[in-house]
Amino acid sequence: MPSRDAKPGAPLNRASPPTVSSHAVTTPRSSACPGLLRIVPARDGGICRIKLPGGVLSAAQARAIADASTRHANGAAELTNRANLQLRGVRNGHEAALSAALIGAGLGPAGALSCADDVRNVMISPAAGRDPHALIDTTPLCGELLTLLQGDARLVALSPKFALLLDGGEQLARVDHPHDVWLAASADEEGVRFVFGLAGCPAPAGENSNPRDHRDSNGTGALAAVPASRVPALLRALLHTFLDLAPADATRMRDLLATQCADALLRHAQRYVDFPLARDASLSHWQRHIAADPSLRLGAHAQRGDGSSHVGGQPPLGRIDAATLRALAALAQKHGNGRLHATPWQSVLLPDIATTAVPAVLAKLIALGLACDPAQAITHVIACAGSAGCAKGLADTKTDALQLAERLPAGVDVHLTGCPRSCAAAHRAPYTLLAAAPGLYDLYRRDGRPGFGQCVAPQLTIDEAAALLARLARSTPHA
Template identity: 50%
Template structure:
């Protein structure tokens, strides 16, 4: 049951939550954490209604498969009440911040999955919210549970990641700390021990970390990995994970029509630059009710999926999503761009990144190019939890420094050009040879 918010139990944080509205230039922000990125049609309609009634109508899909409402006015308490009544709140007020468990958006339906991660995910989510000590974790502390799906975000770093493998016909979980499933794992456990492993890792982290060490990487910068693993092994039996190789996820599976493991399909469409309005969300929810299973799934690529659609309905569903203003093809330049809120809504941003991204998309369309570019209004990189192939870092209104991703360099990568306008960037990109940056 969702409990009402209480100011005495919600700890201070700069991150918005469902029970904590954080102020920005364009009003308050409320973040709604979705279990596994999934939301029922009636819940999505409740979000749309709340955004219309109590905010500016702007709804954002986040890079962790959640939703947030922007532009909230003085009636933020009424907005929270409406969302709680729709069943979108945590099990306990102090459990809201720690509901940071990311799954594949195709969990349970992906053709490549080794097993369905959702039962274990439900166990973990209940524990995160009801185990009082875990409420000491930072709102940024995050766990990933990967079932080996073809559609999986493997570039986001997590404090703890778990990834499916099959050994001698039995299900196991490889796991690692402060990284991704593309890294070398620290060990493996049988699937049945997955919940115990998560509890042991989190409790050990809290035992060892100082208050200022809010992420696993902060702790491991001071305590050697070998020492952490030695203490972990005393709490839960572990085995070495030899010859680990996570298959790369397939790009573009979050948009378009794709087969599931059964005889149905899911249909995906991207919110332009991560933004929906109330009409988009409400109509997508109704479409899910009519043509799918009555649910939507949001993805780390800021898109939404309608799962369990009959194949004969797929083209109609895709066309209706396009009519709503959603992007239905990876060939659309705007579908490959990421942009933060920008100076229209954030006091730290140096440029209107949303408007500049749309201008860039129009230029790329004219040039027949599709590039993966992240426009960031400041160095915090709020819109992208990974380093994009190309990053435009704002230095002034309408002007950016351009970086290309380079694994040997920190931050955004290698600096390519200074103080570019969007128009100059278009010319610069058009003149360069084709490269791995092209989507």
């Protein structure tokens, strides 16, 4: 397993060959999610999703993706909201060649279990190991969890949507996405431990924050805490508990929690570990030690330790064409450590940039069309593929999102979705525009209720939506 003393940012998922569990392989849950080997048809061609260990890819891998997308797909890559990449427009008959090219670039699962591609869903901060506010470098532990997921043959039965969050306490952290299991670093007199919960999010810092407000609809809040050394065993116990108890049609932890209480799951998980595993009532009001600040993904910010910086930019709506991807790879090699970090805000981070090189790197990102300032409205807009790429989409959300960004008030976060499935956003955005027909949207405002929240106004054009959002932003500036 990777050493806890591994250099920050060292490649994940390159451990020694994993040992396959003696458990029988459970039948995988059916899924329409795209993967590296399962290219799913869509209106604009096939979709291939590439899981990036810790959100990281090397410059050589970036160039391989650019080449493969040009040869076999539409010539662009899309950043996803879980810090992965996907290729759209995969041409008919090119599926096997595309998968082979990506596997040849080292983008497939490690070890002998090719079917483990689906379960490589561990999210960490894109600044893991470098964030000055972090309590622990989660990079080595993330490597251990990926080795577990790829080495235990039974875990291939998990849904491709089943996802894990490993939060090191960074300020640059996406902690508003509900995860099936979340683990968050917390400091106490015994050192750093990982608090964990099921089907939800770590509660953010703040006196006015209620931990109960940050669960999924069936989430648990913080249950207990374990030392970092016990996290892999804990996770294995929780995943096997899910597979032991969840019916075949249950794909997410929230589905199991709808029928079993969290304490029952902990009691069942106890049989898999040799340390006490029970709810810790003292954690019922636990919160992160620092508020997350997603604006740190943009521009240049100092890293921990050596005086270098990470520099980030966001391509419009997360789409990077092949030429831009090759240019980013060259930039990472020339001024950074030769690696790119995808972020769950559909942006790119270049770590380990020397202070003297920061102005040149920022200028290059801007010249490539990436937004590097959180004041730019395009960094506050996300959109699904829409009707141009998806048969379920009722409007051309990508085109409409670009139009909206030109009129959007400062600091207003908006999610455009072509249908209620909300593929582009795993979190609940402050405002959601749900397509009702081509060019028409129902506007929702988040208010704590399930789903998108309260419907503020139906059947709006983009211009009408922009004007209403401006009025709402003035009346509720912290929405």
